Amino acid sequence: MNIALITPPYDLIRKGYGSKKFIKIGFFPPLGVGYLATPLLKKGHKVKIIDCPPLEYQNEDVKRELINFKVDLIGVSSLTASAQEAYSLIKFLKDSFPKVPIIFGGAHVSCFSEIITKEVPMVDCLCYGESETILTKIVDSFEKDGKIDKNIPGTMFKNECGNFVRNSPMMPIMNLDEILPPAYELYDYKIYSPLPLQYKKYPVANVITSRGCPWGRCTFCFSSGKASQIYRRHSPSRVINELKILVNELGIKEVTFWDDNFLINEVWINEFCDLLDRSGLNIPWSACGRVNTVTKSMLERSKRSGLWCVFYGFETGNEDLLLRIKKGATLDQARQAVKWTKNLGIDIRGSFMLALPGETPEKAHKTIRFAKELDVPFAHFLLTFPEWGTKLYDDAIKSGQVVNSYKGRTGVTYIPEGYKDADEVRNMQKEAYRSFYFRPSFIWKHFKRLKSIDIVKQYYKGLKYILGISQ
Numbered sequence: 001m002n003i004a005l006i007t008p009p010y011d012l013i014r015k016g017y018g019s020k021k022f023i024k025i026g027f028f029p030p031l032g033v034g035y036l037a038t039p040l041l042k043k044g045h046k047v048k049i050i051d052c053p054p055l056e057y058q059n060e061d062v063k064r065e066l067i068n069f070k071v072d073l074i075g076v077s078s079l080t081a082s083a084q085e086a087y088s089l090i091k092f093l094k095d096s097f098p099k100v101p102i103i104f105g106g107a108h109v110s111c112f113s114e115i116i117t118k119e120v121p122m123v124d125c126l127c128y129g130e131s132e133t134i135l136t137k138i139v140d141s142f143e144k145d146g147k148i149d150k151n152i153p154g155t156m157f158k159n160e161c162g163n164f165v166r167n168s169p170m171m172p173i174m175n176l177d178e179i180l181p182p183a184y185e186l187y188d189y190k191i192y193s194p195l196p197l198q199y200k201k202y203p204v205a206n207v208i209t210s211r212g213c214p215w216g217r218c219t220f221c222f223s224s225g226k227a228s229q230i231y232r233r234h235s236p237s238r239v240i241n242e243l244k245i246l247v248n249e250l251g252i253k254e255v256t257f258w259d260d261n262f263l264i265n266e267v268w269i270n271e272f273c274d275l276l277d278r279s280g281l282n283i284p285w286s287a288c289g290r291v292n293t294v295t296k297s298m299l300e301r302s303k304r305s306g307l308w309c310v311f312y313g314f315e316t317g318n319e320d321l322l323l324r325i326k327k328g329a330t331l332d333q334a335r336q337a338v339k340w341t342k343n344l345g346i347d348i349r350g351s352f353m354l355a356l357p358g359e360t361p362e363k364a365h366k367t368i369r370f371a372k373e374l375d376v377p378f379a380h381f382l383l384t385f386p387e388w389g390t391k392l393y394d395d396a397i398k399s400g401q402v403v404n405s406y407k408g409r410t411g412v413t414y415i416p417e418g419y420k421d422a423d424e425v426r427n428m429q430k431e432a433y434r435s436f437y438f439r440p441s442f443i444w445k446h447f448k449r450l451k452s453i454d455i456v457k458q459y460y461k462g463l464k465y466i467l468g469i470s471q
Contacts, residue, residue, distance in 0.1 A: 001045045001046070001072040001073060001139060001142075001143055002045070002046045002048070002069055002070050002071050002072045002073075003037075003040055003045050003046065003047050003048070003071070003072065003073045003074075003075065003139065004047075004048045004049075004050060004065070004066055004069060004071045004073075004074050004075065005033035005036055005037060005047065005048070005049050005050070005075045005077065006033075006049075006050045006051075006052065006062060006074065006075065006076050006077070006089070007030045007033065007050070007051050007052055007053065007076075007077055007078070007082070008052055008076060008078055008082050008085040008086040008088075008089045009052040009053065009057055009058050009059065009062075009082075009085050009089065010052065010053045010081070010082040010085050011053075012026055012027065012053045025193050025194065025195055025196060025461060026193070026194065026195045027053060027054040027191070027192045027193060027194075028192055028194065028204075028205075028206040028256075028258075029051065029182075029184075029187040029189070029192055029205070029206060030049070030051055030077065031182050031206060031207075031208055031258070032077050032106060032107075033049055033051075033075070033077050034049065034182025034183050034184065034186065034187065035132055035179065035180070035181075035182050036075065036077075036131060036132055036135050037049060037182070037183035037186055038132075038180040038181065038182060038183045039132055039133075039135075039136045039180060040135070040136065040139060041183055042180070043136070043139075043140075045139065046069075047183065047186065048065070048069050048071075048186075049183075049186045049187065050062055050065055050066075051187075051191075054191040054192055055191060059088065059089055059092040059093075062089065062092075062093070063092070063093070063096050066093070066096075066097065071097065071100055072100065073100065073101050073103070073138075073139060073142060074093060074097070074100055074101065074102045074103065075102075075103045075104075075105065075135065076089060076090055076093075076102065076103070076104050076105070076106075077105050077106035078104070078106045078107075078108045078109070079106060079107050079108055080107065080108045080111065080112070080387060080388075082108075083108050083112075083119075084405075086104070086106075086108070087116075087119045087120050090102055090104060090120045090122070090123055091120060091122065094122045094123070101124040101125065101142060101148060102122075102123050102124050102125075103123075103124065103125045103126075103127060103135065103138060104116065104120065104123045104125070104126050104127070105126070105127035105128070105131050105134075105135070107222060109126050109127060109128050110128045110129055111222070111387075111388060111389040112388060112389070113126050113128055113156055113164075113166070117156070117164040121162075124148065124157075125138065125148060125155055125156065125157055126155065126156040126164070127154055127155055128154055128155075128156070128166075128169070129154045129169050129170055129172070130154075130170065130172055130173070130211070130229070131154065131170075132173075132179060132180075133154075133170055133173070134152060134153070134154040134155060134170050137149070137152045138152060138155070150167075151167060152167060152170075153167050153168050153169060153170040153171075154167065154168075154169055154170035155167050172211075172229065172230055172232075173232075174230070174232060175232075176210070176211060176232045176233060176234045176238075177234055177235055177238045181241075181242050181245065184205070184242075184245060184246060184250055185249075185250065189203040189205065189250065189251075189252070190203070192204070194256065195462075196458040196459065196460075196461040196462035197377075197378060197455075197458050197459065197462050198256075198286070198309070198349065198378075199254055199256070199286075200254055200284045200308060201253035201254040201283070201284060202253060202254070203251065203252055203253060203254075204252070204253070204254045204255070204256060205246045205250075205252040205254075205255050205256075206255075206256050206257075206258050207239070207242060207243070207246070207255050207256070207257055207258065208257070208258045208259055209233055209234045209239050209257060209259050209262065210231065210232060210233035210234065210259045210260075210262075211229050211230075211231070211232050211233075212228065212229035212230050212231035212232060212260075213228070213231060213260040213261065214231045214260075214261060214264055214293075215261070215290065215328055216228055216231065217326045217328060218325055218326055218327055218328075219324075219325045219326050219390060219391035219392040219395060220325055220353070220356075220384065220386075220387070220390055220392040221260075221390065222387065222389075222390070223260055224390070224391070233265075233268065236268060236271040236272035236275050237275060239272060240272070240275045240276060240279055240281075243255060243276070243279070243281055243283070244279065244281065247281050247283060252283075253283060254283055254284045254285065254286075255283060255284075255285045255286075256285065256286045256287070257285065257286070257287040257288070258288075259287070259288060260288060261288055261289060261290050261293060262287035262288050262289065263287055263288070263289035263290075263293065263294045263298055263299070263302065263310065264289075264290070264293045264294075266295060266297065266298050266301075269298050269301060269302060270301055272305075273301050273302060273304070273305035276305045276306065277304075277305055282306070283306055284306050284307075284308045285306050285307055285308070286307070286308060286309035286310065286311070286347075287302075287307065287309075287310060287311070288310070288311045288312075288313075289310045289311070289312055289337070290312070290313070290328075290329060291312055291314070291329050291333045291334045291336070291337035291338075292328055292329040292330070292333045294310070294337050294340070294341075295340075296340045299340055299341060299344055299346060300344060303344050303345070303346055307346060308346060308347060309346065309347040309348070309349060310341055310346055310347070310348055310349070311348075311349045311350075311351070312334070312337060312338075312348060312349070312350050312351070312376075313327075313350075313351045314334050314350050314351065314352055314370070314371070314374070315327055315351070315352060315353045315356075316352065316353060316356060316359075316363075316367050316370075317331065317352075317363075317366045317367035317368070317369060317370025317371065318359070318363045318366055318367065319331055320358070321356050321358055321359060321363065324356070324357065324358055324395070325353075325356060325392065326391075331370065334370075334374065335373075335374065338374050338376060347377050347378075348374075348376040348377055348378070349376065349377070349378045349379070349380070350371065350374065350376040350378070350379045350380070351379070351380045351382060352367055352371055352379060352380065352381050352382070352432070353382055353383075353384050354367065354381055354382070354383055354384065354425070354428055354429055354432060355383050355384045355412075355414060355415070355416055355419065355425045355428070356384050356392075356416065357384075357386075357392065357395045357396050357398075357399045357400060357416055358399060358416065358418070359416050359418055359419075360416070360418030360419070361418065361419065361424065361428060363418070364428045364432070367432075368381075368431070368432045368435055368436065371432070371436055372435070372436060372439070375442075377445075377446070379436055381429055381432035381433055381436070383411070383412060383413070383414075383425060383426075383429055384396075384413075384414050385413050385414065386402055386413065386414050396414050396416075399416065399417055400414055400415050400416040400417050401414070401415045402414050403415060403422060412425045412426050433466060437466050446459065
């Protein structure tokens with residue numbers, strides 16, 4: 001069978017990152033559909049991944065690709081951010097290919113399947129949860145009988161009355177090493193590029209070594225919401241084997257780990273770094289960490305094996321708001337983690353949230369001052385989006401006004417009681433970017449980094465990106 005796995009059209013730079021300046025950056029391969037593709041390829045099926053955002057594809061472009069591919073079954077995977085685009089694509093494809101089954105899955109479906117059945121009632125099947133096994137069973141049944149078995153766990157189908165019925169969930173695979181690696185060979189790495197100054201060598205691949213979050217309590221996060229997963233992790237040896245495929249077979253020069261928290265277990269990190277050193281791969285890598293779980297020794301060991309950048313979610317400069325969002329970390333822990341990381345010469349990217357429930361302009365200014373105190377090389381100031389299915393959404397409903405559905409990281413979707421209106425929220429974000437990035441000391445520090453043409457080009461793109469957000 002010819003199976004197409006599609007991520008819908010989405011303007012990542014403008015809607016996702018919120019920059020008004022068009023720069024074709026910030027894209028990584030969609031690993032979710034890559035995981036789905038591997039078991040299908042092993043069964044002899046032909047699989048095509050159509051990743052619309054970096055290709056700048058619209059619905060008509062997808063149709064053209066599917067006609068040329070002679071598609072037999074279509075899978076669409078979407079995050080909540082691109083849900084409207086996914087709905088549009090599914091409606092379009094159902095009109096264009098009325099006899100081809102369309103399967104809809106991804107994080108958005110796992111959270112909001114009841115809403116989706118009203119938005120795209122023409123879809124043939126919904127998959128929720130981890131879908132590697134689910135999609136394989138769907139394809140097997142369709143190939144055998146020409147129709148999909150409606151009793152597969154982890155799916156939703158229409159009954160005789162036209163109503164969608166949810167089957168019991170598919171049990172998660174507890175030994176994560178049993179899940180096959182993504183079909184990396186299906187990605188064209190030439191169309192992907194990280195944000196400026198977030199990589200050292202190109203091409204860069206993204207890798208996930210775990211599922212779920214070991215903390216899993218932050219009120220704003222998908223990983224602690226209604227679709228949260230049990231935390232599991234690959235063995236270090238399995239991760240090294242994936243890196244060997246990427247480096248030796250596909251020419252990847254750098255890896256960024258996409259785990260919610262990569263730097264968490266010192267025993268695992270030590271074994272991983274030992275194996276990485278013995279492998280001779282010698283690649284730079286970056287990862288996410290939590291300020292309350294990272295240790296000085298963990299950073300030292302990782303640095304020796306290629307770690308050059310850590311992404312920390314600081315969120316706010318207010319202790320009371322950290323408690324409210326159940327971050328499980330303190331401002332002093334943030335200060336300590338930053339000190340360790342800086343002293344080792346490891347770069348830092350920090351993330352801060354503005355307009356959290358309970359925040360006022362005065363507290364926002366405290367967050368901005370805290371960001372400047374930490375003086376990390378790069379910082380994001382993201383407006384709070386109360387995502388359905390999270391505890392923060394319930395808090396937001398009680399303590400402010402949800403004014404829009406998701407409109408990107410600079411679109412105002414929530415106004416806390418402490419703010420006058422959406423304009424004040426948006427202006428606070430602009431002030432944060434300007435205040436942080438246009439300090440003379442900050443500019444001078446980064447000017448001293450301009451030691452190659454490639455770095456100059458990255459800084460130019462980065463400046464366009466920041467100006468696009470702060471204007």
